[in-house]
Each structure stands twice: as structure tokens, then as C-alpha cells.
Amino acid sequence: MTGTTGITELLLSRIRDVADYPEPGVVFKDITPLLADPAAFTALTDALAEVAEHTGATKVVGLEARGFILGAPVALRAGLGFIPVRKAGKLPGATLSQAYELEYGSAEIEVHAEDLAAGDRVLVVDDVLATGGTAEASLELIRRAGARVAGLAVLMELGFLGGRARLEPALAGAPLRALLTV
Ligand SMILES: O=P(O)(O)OC[C@H]1O[C@H](OP(=O)(O)OP(=O)(O)O)[C@H](O)[C@@H]1O
Numbered sequence: 001m002t003g004t005t006g007i008t009e010l011l012l013s014r015i016r017d018v019a020d021y022p023e024p025g026v027v028f029k030d031i032t033p034l035l036a037d038p039a040a041f042t043a044l045t046d047a048l049a050e051v052a053e054h055t056g057a058t059k060v061v062g063l064e065a066r067g068f069i070l071g072a073p074v075a076l077r078a079g080l081g082f083i084p085v086r087k088a089g090k091l092p093g094a095t096l097s098q099a100y101e102l103e104y105g106s107a108e109i110e111v112h113a114e115d116l117a118a119g120d121r122v123l124v125v126d127d128v129l130a131t132g133g134t135a136e137a138s139l140e141l142i143r144r145a146g147a148r149v150a151g152l153a154v155l156m157e158l159g160f161l162g163g164r165a166r167l168e169p170a171l172a173g174a175p176l177r178a179l180l181t182v
């Protein structure tokens with residue numbers, strides 16, 4: 001079994017910094033080495049599934065695209081349904097939409113309105129929390145769908161961008177768990 005220090009070091013060692021991507025001044029946190037290592041990916045999935053269990057979540061929302069890669073196995077491991085929040089124009093049914101800005105641009109995300117309902121407690125899973133724009137938009141979508149936010153769980157928080165403080169009102173007391181903070 002991997003201890004807390006062990007998993008922190010393992011995960012950190014599998015995330016690659018790419019300078020000036022996708023634009024000058026941004027240090028991109030590339031998780032592809034982590035995904036390619038089954039031991040690290042399993043440890044990450046287990047840790048996030050434990051968060052899902054602690055929050056009492058009934059559903060897991062993953063944020064396109066990297067949040068899908070992490071969120072789907074977490075949902076299965078926790079025995080919960082997985083709900084995709086997609087970039088605009090990709091879901092075929094009736095959707096709720098929310099525009100937002102992130103560290104390097106702006107976008108719009110959507111969820112199928114029928115996928116969330118009153119009584120659902122939703123854990124949002126993503127890889128990186130940067131400015132918090134993406135996560136904030138997803139929390140807004142969950143509330144507009146009538147569901148409750150159980151929490152937000154990310155692999156890595158970029159603390160210097162202030163996402164945690166920005167998300168306080170939207171989280172409304174629900175926990176924000178980051179496995180790593182830089
Ligand atoms: O906290 P923020 O400033 O909003 O940034 C964080 C978001 O940015 C990245 O997604 P991106 O939109 O680049 O999409 P991708 O997963 O498809 O690469 C990342 O996966 C988070 O979802």
C-alpha cells in the first residue's frame with residue numbers, strides 16, 4: 001500500500017511541466033506521463049474515489065476532456081454514475097450551458113439537463129484547478145440542474161492563481177480536495 005508521502009511523490013513525479021504552452025507565460029501541467037503509468041493512475045483513481053465516498057456523492061461529474069479520463073474510473077471505483085460536462089455543441093439532448101474564462105482563454109460547457117436532478121449530490125472531478133473558471137461554471141450548471149454539490153476533487157491545484165478563494169461562494173461549504181498543490 002502507498003502512504004500519503006509516497007502517493008504525493010509518485011503523482012508529482014509523473015506530471016510534466018511544459019513552459020509557454022499553450023501560450024507564452026503559461027506553465028502547462030501535462031498529466032500524460034501519469035496516465036501512461038498504471039501504478040500512478042491506479043493510485044490516483046483510488047485516492048479520488050475515496051474523496052467521492054467521504055463526500056457522500058451520488059454522482060460524479062467529469063469536465064471535458066481531462067476530467068473525463070480521471071472522472072470515469074473514479075465513478076466506477078466508487079460505484080457511482082458518471083455524468084459528462086462537455087464543451088458546447090457536443091451533447092445531442094436538451095442541455096444547460098454556461099460560459100466561462102480559464103487560465104488561457106474562454107469557453108462554454110454544457111450538461112444534459114436530464115442527467116442531474118434534485119436529490120443528486122455531485123462530486124466534480126478534474127485534473128487541474130487553475131483560475132477556477134471552469135470549475136465555477138460546472139458548479140453553476142449543477143445547481144441550475146437542481147442538484148446539490150457534494151464537492152470538487154482535483155489532482156492538482158495551482159495555488160498562485162487563486163482558484164480556491166474564487167470558488168468559495170460557488171462551493172457554499174462543500175469541500176475542495178486537491179491531492180497536490182503547487
Ligand atoms: O481553473 P481554470 O483556469 O478554469 O483551468 C482549469 C481547466 O483547464 C483545463 O481544461 P481545458 O479547458 O484546457 O480542456 P482540456 O481538458 O480539454 O485540455 C483543465 O483540465 C481544467 O478543466
Ligand SMILES: Nc1ncnc2[nH]cnc12
Pocket residue numbers: 026027028029030102103104128130131158
Ligand atoms: N497551467 C495549466 N496546466 C494544465 N492545465 C491547465 N488548465 C488551466 N491552466 C492549466
